[in-house]
Amino acid sequence: MAMAEEFDIIARIFAPLAKDSGALGLKDDAAVLTITDDHQLVVTCDTLVSGVHFLKDDPPASIGYKALAVNMSDLTAKGAHGYVYTLSLALPPDTEMDWLEAFAGGLSEAQDLTGISLIGGDTTATSGPFVITITALGLVQHEAAITRLGAKPGDRLYVGGPIGDSYLGLKLLEDPSLANTWALSSEDVAYLTDYYRRPPIATGAALLIRNFAKASIDVSDGLVADVEKLCSVSHVGADIDTASIPFSSAARKALSAAPSLLEYLVAGGDDYVPLIAVSETSADLFESEVAEHAVVFYQLATITGSEEVRVLDDGGRAIKLKSKGFSHF
Amino acid sequence: MAMAEEFDIIARIFAPLAKDSGALGLKDDAAVLTITDDHQLVVTCDTLVSGVHFLKDDPPASIGYKALAVNMSDLTAKGAHGYVYTLSLALPPDTEMDWLEAFAGGLSEAQDLTGISLIGGDTTATSGPFVITITALGLVQHEAAITRLGAKPGDRLYVGGPIGDSYLGLKLLEDPSLANTWALSSEDVAYLTDYYRRPPIATGAALLIRNFAKASIDVSDGLVADVEKLCSVSHVGADIDTASIPFSSAARKALSAAPSLLEYLVAGGDDYVPLIAVSETSADLFESEVAEHAVVFYQLATITGSEEVRVLDDGGRAIKLKSKGFSHF
Numbered sequence: 199m200a201m202a203e204e205f206d207i208i209a210r211i212f213a214p215l216a217k218d219s220g221a222l223g224l225k226d227d228a229a230v231l232t233i234t235d236d237h238q239l240v241v242t243c244d245t246l247v248s249g250v251h252f253l254k255d256d257p258p259a260s261i262g263y264k265a266l267a268v269n270m271s272d273l274t275a276k277g278a279h280g281y282v283y284t285l286s287l288a289l290p291p292d293t294e295m296d297w298l299e300a301f302a303g304g305l306s307e308a309q310d311l312t313g314i315s316l317i318g319g320d321t322t323a324t325s326g327p328f329v330i331t332i333t334a335l336g337l338v339q340h341e342a343a344i345t346r347l348g349a350k351p352g353d354r355l356y357v358g359g360p361i362g363d364s365y366l367g368l369k370l371l372e373d374p375s376l377a378n379t380w381a382l383s384s385e386d387v388a389y390l391t392d393y394y395r396r397p398p399i400a401t402g403a404a405l406l407i408r409n410f411a412k413a414s415i416d417v418s419d420g421l422v423a424d425v426e427k428l429c430s431v432s433h434v435g436a437d438i439d440t441a442s443i444p445f446s447s448a449a450r451k452a453l454s455a456a457p458s459l460l461e462y463l464v465a466g467g468d469d470y471v472p473l474i475a476v477s478e479t480s481a482d483l484f485e486s487e488v489a490e491h492a493v494v495f496y497q498l499a500t501i502t503g504s505e506e507v508r509v510l511d512d513g514g515r516a517i518k519l520k521s522k523g524f525s526h527f
Numbered sequence: 528m529a530m531a532e533e534f535d536i537i538a539r540i541f542a543p544l545a546k547d548s549g550a551l552g553l554k555d556d557a558a559v560l561t562i563t564d565d566h567q568l569v570v571t572c573d574t575l576v577s578g579v580h581f582l583k584d585d586p587p588a589s590i591g592y593k594a595l596a597v598n599m600s601d602l603t604a605k606g607a608h609g610y611v612y613t614l615s616l617a618l619p620p621d622t623e624m625d626w627l628e629a630f631a632g633g634l635s636e637a638q639d640l641t642g643i644s645l646i647g648g649d650t651t652a653t654s655g656p657f658v659i660t661i662t663a664l665g666l667v668q669h670e671a672a673i674t675r676l677g678a679k680p681g682d683r684l685y686v687g688g689p690i691g692d693s694y695l696g697l698k699l700l701e702d703p704s705l706a707n708t709w710a711l712s713s714e715d716v717a718y719l720t721d722y723y724r725r726p727p728i729a730t731g732a733a734l735l736i737r738n739f740a741k742a743s744i745d746v747s748d749g750l751v752a753d754v755e756k757l758c759s760v761s762h763v764g765a766d767i768d769t770a771s772i773p774f775s776s777a778a779r780k781a782l783s784a785a786p787s788l789l790e791y792l793v794a795g796g797d798d799y800v801p802l803i804a805v806s807e808t809s810a811d812l813f814e815s816e817v818a819e820h821a822v823v824f825y826q827l828a829t830i831t832g833s834e835e836v837r838v839l840d841d842g843g844r845a846i847k848l849k850s851k852g853f854s855h856f
Contacts, residue, residue: 222674225760226674226675227571227601227604227605227675227744227745228604228605228607228665228672229569229571230567230667230672231567231568231569231570232568233567234564235564238559238560238562239559239561239562239568240557240558240559241558241560241611241613241646241647241664242557242558242613242647243613243614243647243648243662244649245616245650245651245660247651247653249654250651250652272556272557275556275557276557276559278557282570284570284571284662285572286572288574318571318572320573320574321574322574322575322576322658324576324579324656324658325655326617326654326655326656326658327653327654327655329651329653329655329658331615331660333572333613333615333662335570336557338559343557343559345555346556415556431554
């Protein structure tokens with residue numbers, strides 16, 4: 199198919215994603231939105247670059263899905279639900295309409311899960327790799343947004359999903375022979391690569407975070423790095439027992455075959471799960487609410503007053519980590 | 528200087544641009560904003576790619592200035608004033624801190640003129656050209672936003688600045704020998720290249736647009752193309768006399784030397800000035816208000832019922848245009 203024209207791209211592919219009347223059907227240069235006084239607006243922005251945040255040959259639907267999922271992860275961590283988003287695409291000149299249609303299909307899937315919808319954006323040409331930028335706007339009840347600040351010694355630290363699966367999925371896509379090295383079944387490989395391409399969207403977690411979290415962040419740059427970010431602003435710390443880190447069964451198999459993977463799993467990033475501090479007194483109620491809702495939260499550690507984040511091995515000794523998290527440079 | 532690190536970039540260079548308390552000092556993953564019931568939120572998004580929307584060797588301050596100016600142009604056309612924006616940068620690996628500081632200086636200048644401020648964003652690395660995406664949020668009194676729709680036959684069409692200077696500036700930067708061809712002085716060249724690099728920010732125009740415009744758009748893709756966009760949604764048209772198009776004295780000199788430039792000036796784009804329809808009955812009052820404020824608006828044409836936009840020469844004959852506007856592909 200021929201290279202897509204901007205007008206066609208908007209009218210055929212993206213206008214169907216604009217469900218909010220304030221989007222003006224993507225037919226104007228700006229959207230006009232009404233925000234009621236009882237809500238605050240939460241705004242986040244994430245950019246994905248081909249070859250950095252996704253692989254050039256990833257299915258286009260998964261790239262679209264992931265672009266929205268990583269932004270939703272930030273909104274969820276604030277306790278906000280998705281409202282609307284802008285989408286900027288810098289497209290290589292050989293981008294085809296079929297590809298864009300599949301990409302938009304992935305956005306649509308993520309929209310249906312979260313209720314967020316497209317309100318505008320921009321489409322440009324680039325001689326470089328495909329660059330996607332989403333600015334996502336969420337809504338939260340007035341004064342109910344949860345920030346990184348607020349953890350105290352004694353609080354319980356919970357993480358809202360498995361750690362390291364995205365790292366393993368990426369490595370398997372880069373080098374499929376690692377499946378043998380790590381003694382993984384084809385189902386394990388499918389699960390892990392799918393995690394990398396389509397990180398989970400924790401529908402329902404925002405409500406629990408808003409109601410129970412004292413401090414919150416999403417794990418995107420690596421578990422240890424993000425625990426440190428949450429702790430450092432409140433001058434607290436945490437001792438993370440390796441046995442408390444939620445690893446999937448596939449990750450456990452890989453860890454058995456190659457124990458040195460541990461430090462990569464806790465630093466690999468791209469997990470896109472919430473990490474929250476809950477006070478000791480409300481921890482039992484929180485856990486029973488988690489059990490009632492279709493969400494997962496695993497207790498990871500207890501906040502300490504030490505201003506230090508450590509990962510402890512089975513013998514309680516601190517593990518020396520080469521890297522604590524993903525840096526974009 | 529060494530390649531900048533993301534943490535340094537945010538703390539040293541961009542945190543000073545975050546003037547709104549809702550930005551949380553750029554220390555969190557999202558901003559939290561309060562929008563009062565008496566306002567609506569206007570959202571626009573523009574992406575600038577190096578080599579497409581600015582030249583690689585443009586001064587970094589002008590690139591930062593322009594990135595905000597083109598977004599402000601969309602907000603102004605809606606009658607909104609600037610509130611906050613997110614900034615995404617996909618940076619080539621050789622980007623230096625000095626360069627980014629100067630770039631941020633240009634953003635700061637545009638912030639000071641408009642009152643808009645930074646609330647968040649993302650910084651990533653790319654193997655391709657520098658890509659800047661801004662999503663700008665503006666505020667407008669409830670139900671006061673002006674869209675493209677609403678022009679009627681008999682309305683006066685006004686344009687809020689000169690046409691074609693950006694096109695001439697770009698051509699002069701690409702080929703300085705054109706200054707001789709077009710018989711331009713060094714002051715003319717400086718004026719035109721500066722227009723390309725730093726399109727005007729029509730401070731004060733938003734108020735007049737909100738109070739007087741029935742329909743509004745900004746001229747960014749070429750005068751004729753944008754007049755057509757404004758007209759087509761209301762099934763109206765316009766006859767634009769060449770003599771009514773506001774050309775700067777520098778552009779007039781170039782047109783005298785090379786009359787065939789005319790169709791490029793009306794199609795070149797990048798003008799970033801508002802284009803509005805004002806009813807015949809309020810046109811006199813509008814013009815007296817324009818004279819009182821430090822803004823410019825030139826009467827360009829009268830809206831017709833013909834559903835056709837034409838540019839007429841001195842003899843009243845329609846000029847056949849090869850291209851009506853800028854396409855990003």
